[in-house]
Amino acid sequence: MKHLDDDQITAAVAELELEAWAEEHLASCLSCRQQVNDMRELIDLRRDRLSGEAPDWQRQRQEILLQLPSTVVARPRRNPRWLRPMLAAAAVLLVTVGLGLMRLTAGGGGPEAPELAVEQILAEVDAVLADEAIPGFESIDPGMDDLEELFSNGAS
């Protein structure tokens, strides 16, 4: 009889998919099942211990409700991320066309008026680009580097 290898035992402990023959073997082989169960029992023990630390839910709920503000502040909808580069490109195009038109109509007049218009447009572009937070997700970090730094100190 072919027993499960370490990778398959690990997959079974992690409750990941196993091939059909491995599932069948696990159901009938005491030795392999024991290896899986030993680790699972230890994990279950630790989970039970953590769950045993849970606060009084009723008390927690009451404390939360006492902290709620009287009204919900709805945020205005923000532009989606994919729109921002397009808006930036459009703004740059607008600046270029605007400058060209000003030069044509002013016939090489003073620089004050075009500079003011450029500053205004660039400020609007900056505002669009700075508006990159997604409500509720502002600091989620998809990478691992920061997590490594946060969790990298000593034993528990």
Add this chain to the structure above:
Amino acid sequence: MTPTRSDLSQGDDPLVLRAQAGDHDAFGELVARHQRRVWLVCRQYLGVDEADAAAQDSLVKAFTRIGAFNRRSAFTTWLTRIAINTCLDQLRRRGREGLRVEEPEGDEGPGIIAQVPDDGADPEARTLQHQAVGRLASCEDELPARQREIFRLRFYAEMELEEIAATLDVHVGTVKTQLHRAVHRLRKELGAYR
């Protein structure tokens, strides 16, 4: 009664809509449905003394931001992200002391898994059990951060693989790979390979 994992998101929408209109009672019901999950998530990042406060903070934040929740993701996913962010912010604020779940360290050598006694065992056996759990906690602390995070969210916060992937914004295949590696390493460290 505590809702099961699969029940968590069902029936949230009407409550979310009412909460978005400022209905405290509806939000109270959402709290009742999700507070256990939020606390379990916070407990994986913070100590027991901090997890309650972080869970409360997360749920209050959720209420203040619920007007911006667009329901493109499940409410529970959105809420879990807020909880994780709250914990990470707290870890950053306190000077990067790191994620620590207080457990006494076991002093056993390899092969500890096989020593875990059955329930109802005598005091000596319970001590062994206690030490075995402590050793597991220590070994978890040695895992790479992402593996540890995924392992704990899966087994202790009782999240499904797909939920973890959505919450951490990674592919579900990544979650499976990291989980497999975490379990492999823990089995090796705990002496499961005989």
